Amino acid sequence: MSSFYTRTGDDGNTGLLGKGRLPKFDLRMETLGAIDEATAILGIARSLTKDHDNKELLLHVQRDLYGLMSEVAASKEEANRFRVICADSIRWLEEQIDAIAQLTGTPHEFIVPGDCVQAAFLDQARTVVRRAERRLAELLQRGAIENHELLSYLNRLSSLCFVIELREIQLAGIEQPTLAKDS
Amino acid sequence: MNPTDPQELVFLRTALTELPDYLLSSVLFWPLSGPFTGDLTRLTLGNFLLVLIRLKATETASQYSPELLSIQNQVVQLKNKEPGLWRRKAGQEFHARIQMWKNSLIEMMNDPGQCSAEFRHAVRWRVILELLKEELYPETATADLEVLQHLDDMLRRLCNPGQFLWASDLEASFPSNRFWFLYMNI
Numbered sequence: 001m002s003s004f005y006t007r008t009g010d011d012g013n014t015g016l017l018g019k020g021r022l023p024k025f026d027l028r029m030e031t032l033g034a035i036d037e038a039t040a041i042l043g044i045a046r047s048l049t050k051d052h053d054n055k056e057l058l059l060h061v062q063r064d065l066y067g068l069m070s071e072v073a074a075s076k077e078e079a080n081r082f083r084v085i086c087a088d089s090i091r092w093l094e095e096q097i098d099a100i101a102q103l104t105g106t107p108h109e110f111i112v113p114g115d116c117v118q119a120a121f122l123d124q125a126r127t128v129v130r131r132a133e134r135r136l137a138e139l140l141q142r143g144a145i146e147n148h149e150l151l152s153y154l155n156r157l158s159s160l161c162f163v164i165e166l167r168e169i170q171l172a173g174i175e176q177p178t179l180a181k182d183s
Numbered sequence: 184m185n186p187t188d189p190q191e192l193v194f195l196r197t198a199l200t201e202l203p204d205y206l207l208s209s210v211l212f213w214p215l216s217g218p219f220t221g222d223l224t225r226l227t228l229g230n231f232l233l234v235l236i237r238l239k240a241t242e243t244a245s246q247y248s249p250e251l252l253s254i255q256n257q258v259v260q261l262k263n264k265e266p267g268l269w270r271r272k273a274g275q276e277f278h279a280r281i282q283m284w285k286n287s288l289i290e291m292m293n294d295p296g297q298c299s300a301e302f303r304h305a306v307r308w309r310v311i312l313e314l315l316k317e318e319l320y321p322e323t324a325t326a327d328l329e330v331l332q333h334l335d336d337m338l339r340r341l342c343n344p345g346q347f348l349w350a351s352d353l354e355a356s357f358p359s360n361r362f363w364f365l366y367m368n369i
Contacts, residue, residue, distance in 0.1 A: 060214045067224075081220070087283055087308075088225035092212035099209065 017082060018075030031139055032072055034132035038157075039065045041125040045164075048118035051171055054164055057096060061157060064089060068150060072136070079145060085153045093156040097163050104166040110180035116172040119165040126161035129154055191234045194219060195254055198226045198234075202261060206268040211275050222307065228269070228318060229276050229311035231258075236314070240356030273318035274327075280315065281327050284308045285334055291369065292341065298369040303348055309338075309364045310357070335364075342367035 013021045014029060022028060039062050046058040067084030074082045113123035133154040139145050169177050197217050198205075205213045205226055213226040223230065235258070239251055262269045287305040291298045312331060321328065345368030347354045359366045 063216075064214075064224075067220075084220050084224050086222045086224060088212045088222065088227065088230070091279060091283070092210070092214060092225055095211055 016075045016078075017070060017073045018078030020075050027135060027139060027142070028072065028144060031132060031135035032069055034128055034135055035065055035069050035072065035154075038125050038128040038132055039069075041121055041128060042161075045118050045121040045125060045168075048121065049168060049171075051168070054167065057160075057164065061160070064153070065157075068153065071147065071150065072139070072145060076144070076146070079147065083147060085147065085149050087149060090149060090152045090156055093153065093160055097156065097160050100160075100163040100167050104163060104170055107166070107177060107179070111177040112180050113165070115169045115174050115177055119168040119172070119177075122161050122165035122168060126158045126165070129158040129161060133158065190219060190221075190223060191238055192250075193217065194223045195231070195234055195238065195251075198231050199254055199257060201226055202231070202258075203265075206261075206265055206272055211272070211279060227276050227311075228273050229280060229315050232314040232318070233307070233311055236356055237353060240353045241350075270318060270320050273315045274320060274324050277312060277315045277319050277324055278327050280308050280312050281330050281334070284312060285330070288334055288337055288341070292337075295369075298341075302342075302367075302369045306348060306364055306367075310362060313362060338364060338367070342369050344368075 008015065009024065012024055014024050015021050016028075042058050042062055042065075046055055046062070049055055049058070064085065067082070070082040071079055071084065113120045133151060136145070136151050136154060140148060140151060166177060194215070194217075197215055197219075201213065201215065211227060215224060215226050223234070235251070235255065239255075284305065287301065287308065291301050291305075294301075316328075342364075344366060346366070347357070347359075348365050348367075349357070357365050
């Protein structure tokens with residue numbers, strides 16, 4: 001049998017890291033799916049950006065998300081063993097946000113995405129991270145996971161996606177992002 | 184905090200190779216590539232110093248001791264070579280950790296039910312602050328040192344003396360006169 005498929009999920013269930021199986025429509029699977037989707041879109045943005053610092057940064061984030069997914073996919077008893085997101089990871093994101101915001105400034109109005117392709121993908125990633133954050137918040141509330149730092153991480157990550165989007169627009173030579181209001 | 188594990192030595196090895204670049208960079212919570220989990224996914228001076236002292240405490244007589252001594256010597260050399268960078272970084276981390284510790288204490292005060300478990304984890308930051316205190320330029324950290332004093336007063340009001348919080352084989356390296364907060368219970 002090919003190692004690209006296992007047939008074990010054909011009954012509509014999927015395994016946790018640790019003991020237990022869940023339906024594929026379970027909230028935990030929805031959360032994992034959203035994080036997976038965000039990682040993929042960040043990959044598109046990484047492949048498109050020409051800026052070395054942004055490339056590196058996005059790769060770090062993708063690796064963090066890979067670790068974050070392991071923790072979310074782990075059973076409650078096993079979660080600690082897979083924990084890679086801690087308070088320092090969140091502080092690192094905040095550092096990156098502050099450093100990039102110093103270069104870009106902060107727009108005082110809402111913007112519409114689409115000024116350049118990599119920035120548009122970063123905006124899409126931001127919205128998917130937000131969705132993952134909403135799903136994770138529900139998991140936390142239900143007590144299915146316990147590490148609140150995962151939620152903080154996703155929250156800061158959506159802000160990071162936004163400032164990198166601004167930076168990409170700036171690097172593309174566009175003077176200012178297109179504003180949502182038609183003035 | 185759990186007893187030391189093999190990951191801590193791997194952390195030190197990896198971190199040591201990245202320390203010179205780390206000192207030169209503007210990043211404070213430096214991502215480390217490797218199989219690290221828990222609180223060891225980022226290099227900071229505080230994390231590095233904490234792991235070093237923890238490993239030295241538990242492994243003095245083991246096969247790792249010569250390696251640890253070598254790591255410690257390399258750290259001293261680096262510190263002597265770049266004292267300004269070292270102290271500046273220590274001061275920056277001290278400032279950041281003060282905020283983390285402060286937020287954590289406020290949360291504990293607001294949610295007494297979760298206090299005990301939260302304290303056992305967060306006290307790690309107070310230990311790091313203690314270690315960093317020795318590394319920074321005190322004259323540039325006056326305000327932060329004052330904040331720490333206030334937070335310590337707050338903690339003393341919140342806690343009672345108790346057993347050493349970490350594994351007993353670490354106790355000798357964290358004496359109660361200096362690391363009094365490791366001998367407290369909420």
